[in-house]
Amino acid sequence: MILRKWEDLPAEMKNEQVRPYYEYLAKYKMTLAMKFLLDKILAAILLLVLSPVFFTVAIWIKTDSPGEVFFRQERVTRYGKKFRIYKFRTMVKNAEALGSQVTTNADMRVTKVGKKIRACRLDEIPQLINILKGEMSFVGTRPEVPRYVKHYTEEMYATLLLPAGVTSEASIEYKDEERLLAEADDADEVYITKVLPEKMRWNYSSIGKQGIWEDFKIILRTLGAVI
Numbered sequence: 001m002i003l004r005k006w007e008d009l010p011a012e013m014k015n016e017q018v019r020p021y022y023e024y025l026a027k028y029k030m031t032l033a034m035k036f037l038l039d040k041i042l043a044a045i046l047l048l049v050l051s052p053v054f055f056t057v058a059i060w061i062k063t064d065s066p067g068e069v070f071f072r073q074e075r076v077t078r079y080g081k082k083f084r085i086y087k088f089r090t091m092v093k094n095a096e097a098l099g100s101q102v103t104t105n106a107d108m109r110v111t112k113v114g115k116k117i118r119a120c121r122l123d124e125i126p127q128l129i130n131i132l133k134g135e136m137s138f139v140g141t142r143p144e145v146p147r148y149v150k151h152y153t154e155e156m157y158a159t160l161l162l163p164a165g166v167t168s169e170a171s172i173e174y175k176d177e178e179r180l181l182a183e184a185d186d187a188d189e190v191y192i193t194k195v196l197p198e199k200m201r202w203n204y205s206s207i208g209k210q211g212i213w214e215d216f217k218i219i220l221r222t223l224g225a226v227i
Helices: 019-049 051-064 110-119 126-134 155-161 171-173 177-181 187-207 212-226
Strands: 070-076 082-088 136-138 164-167
Touching: 019 051, 019 126, 019 136, 019 155, 019 187, 051 070, 051 082, 051 110, 070 126, 070 177, 082 126, 126 136, 155 187, 164 171, 164 212, 171 187
Parallel strands: 136 164
Antiparallel strands: 070 082
C-alpha cells in the first residue's frame, strides 16, 4: 500500500500537525506508486553497474582497518518502522560505543580510508540495498536513529509518511553538517536542539514537492554538491 488510511497510522502520527501533509500526499498516490517502482528498478540497475566499485571499496576497507565491510545501524523509516541502514564502514570497529551517534568534522573514530570514502559520499552506495528492499527511496528525509526520533515534535512525524531517502534538499543544504558540530561540547544536544529543527524545515517543504522531475532535480543537485 502506497499510503495507509489515516485511521491506520501509528497513534503518534495521527495529529493535526500531520494531517495537512497527509491530505496533500493522498492526492498524489499515483505519483508515489510510480516513484516506488522507479526506485526499485533504478536501484537494481545501479547495483549491477556499480558492483566493481562495491568490490574495490570493500577490499580498501578490509585492508585499512579491522572490522566488517558494512556498517549497519538501526534507523527509522516510514510509519516509524525500524530498519538497518547499509553503509560502507568508515569508522573504527565498535565506533558507536566510543562516542556520539552523529559524526563531527574531526572525529577521531573515522579511519584513513573512511575519510576518503566519506569525502566523495561512497559510503552511501550500499543504501541501494535498502531501496531494493523497500525501506528507503532515492529522495526523501534522511532516516534518523530512534534516539533522535524520540525528540520529534508533532509536525516532524509528517516526514514519516514517506520512506526515508538517500538524499534530500536538507542533505544538500547541510552537506557540511559534520563541520557545524565539530566545535560542539555535546554534539548530540546541538544536533537535537539546533540542527534537526533546521533540517526539518527543508523536509516539510520537500513533502509538498512530489514529482519524478522534482526528485531528479534533487539527485542532480546532490551530484553537483559531491563534485
